[in-house]
Amino acid sequence: MGTEAAPPVGQMRNTGRARRSGLLIAGLALGSSLLVLTPLSLAGLRREAMAVRDGPPVRVELVADGMRFVPNEIRVPAGAVVTVDLVNQDPSGTPHDFQTFRQRRDVRVVAWPGERRTTVFTATDKPGRYPFICTLRGHSAAGMAGVLVVE
Numbered sequence: 001m002g003t004e005a006a007p008p009v010g011q012m013r014n015t016g017r018a019r020r021s022g023l024l025i026a027g028l029a030l031g032s033s034l035l036v037l038t039p040l041s042l043a044g045l046r047r048e049a050m051a052v053r054d055g056p057p058v059r060v061e062l063v064a065d066g067m068r069f070v071p072n073e074i075r076v077p078a079g080a081v082v083t084v085d086l087v088n089q090d091p092s093g094t095p096h097d098f099q100t101f102r103q104r105r106d107v108r109v110v111a112w113p114g115e116r117r118t119t120v121f122t123a124t125d126k127p128g129r130y131p132f133i134c135t136l137r138g139h140s141a142a143g144m145a146g147v148l149v150v151e
């Protein structure tokens, strides 16, 4: 019985070796496909850069009204140069600011009560939804936050 049990163990070992070499082949295939894809993504980036150069600039008026931004959603094309006019109309006399995140070039601008302050940022090339907030203590938690939709 002992000699009969031996062959299956040897077969299992062989199967394990076959799986390992299968993984190695899969890894090599993945590696070579990445090499093939790299020039394509570079071309894609170049196309995006051209689109950015051709795209019209965007201008947005953002009103700080109490503990909220109006509007609280801004839509811009990927890579757009965005001019934001932050207008502080909060009757409580509190300063407010506007802070972007994960854009190609982020900005923060502060507007004191009654002020209109202008800033310019460049949107990211990656479409998606990005937060913008007022960084004054407790303001974003109180609802002073919005979404920058990059399309």
Ligand SMILES: [Cu+2]
Pocket (backbone or CB within 6 Å): 095, 096, 097, 134, 135, 136, 139, 144
């Ligand atoms: Cu604020």
